[in-house]
Amino acid sequence: xxxxxxxxxxxxxxxxxxxxxxxxxxxxxxxxxxxxxxxxxxxxxxxxxxxxxxxxxxxxxxxxxxxxxxxxxxxxxxxxxxxxxxxxxxxxxxxxxxxxxxxxxxxxxxxxxxxxxxxxxxxxxxxxxxxxxxxxxxxxxxxxxxxxxxxxxxxxxxxxxxxxxxxxxxxxxxxxxxxxxxxxxxxxxxxxxxxxxxxxxxxxxxxxxxxxxxxxxxx
Numbered sequence: 001x002x003x004x005x006x007x008x009x010x011x012x013x014x015x016x017x018x019x020x021x022x023x024x025x026x027x028x029x030x031x032x033x034x035x036x037x038x039x040x041x042x043x044x045x046x047x048x049x050x051x052x053x054x055x056x057x058x059x060x061x062x063x064x065x066x067x068x069x070x071x072x073x074x075x076x077x078x079x080x081x082x083x084x085x086x087x088x089x090x091x092x093x094x095x096x097x098x099x100x101x102x103x104x105x106x107x108x109x110x111x112x113x114x115x116x117x118x119x120x121x122x123x124x125x126x127x128x129x130x131x132x133x134x135x136x137x138x139x140x141x142x143x144x145x146x147x148x149x150x151x152x153x154x155x156x157x158x159x160x161x162x163x164x165x166x167x168x169x170x171x172x173x174x175x176x177x178x179x180x181x182x183x184x185x186x187x188x189x190x191x192x193x194x195x196x197x198x199x200x201x202x203x204x205x206x207x208x209x210x211x212x213x214x215x216x217x218x219x
Contacts, residue, residue, distance in 0.1 A: 005189025059192025
């Protein structure tokens with residue numbers, strides 16, 4: 001199984017878009033590669049390449065649907081309540097149709113359509129993931145402050161990189177701690193792995209609700 005974590009930014013902001021590739025090996029997730037500053041075309045090409053090798057599971061950090069009429073989806077409300085209950089800030093979860101989110105939502109939905117049109121040798125599955133919640137829901141209470149700091153603080157990102165190794169994400173390069181986007185792409189892969197692998201389970205999950213919300217949403 002190949003696990004791809006994507007920290008997506010809006011369609012005009014390739015600079016902050018990061019893709020990571022991992023391979024499931026027994027009870028570990030082995031780091032394979034990282035790609036930064038990437039376009040939709042490069043994302044699709046990499047997914048195509050990985051799908052020639054094995055089943056692919058993609059964890060995408062972007063809204064993959066929106067609420068008809070606007071505002072929060074059910075999953076946004078529930079996940080926000082969940083992260084507040086463990087001490088995280090509510091502002092990291094915003095309605096997909098909010099002005100500052102709408103282009104990211106557009107890109108996420110567009111990419112899922114294009115991924116679905118790929119001709120592949122092996123199955124591809126997609127889950128919407130919230131990387132901050134993936135980290136925060138798994139950190140110990142003693143280390144919890146790191147999830148509140150990692151966007152701005154290199155020391156916190158360094159801690160989280162080492163912590164991910166304890167979560168069995170192996171061979172992570174030191175370079176992933178340089179930016180929060182690379183940490184988020186790895187966390188998206190961690191969340192997707194726990195969603196897809198029957199040996200694990202997500203810390204929070206809202207199943208897909210067809211036809212308007214076609215993908216599971218988890219952390």
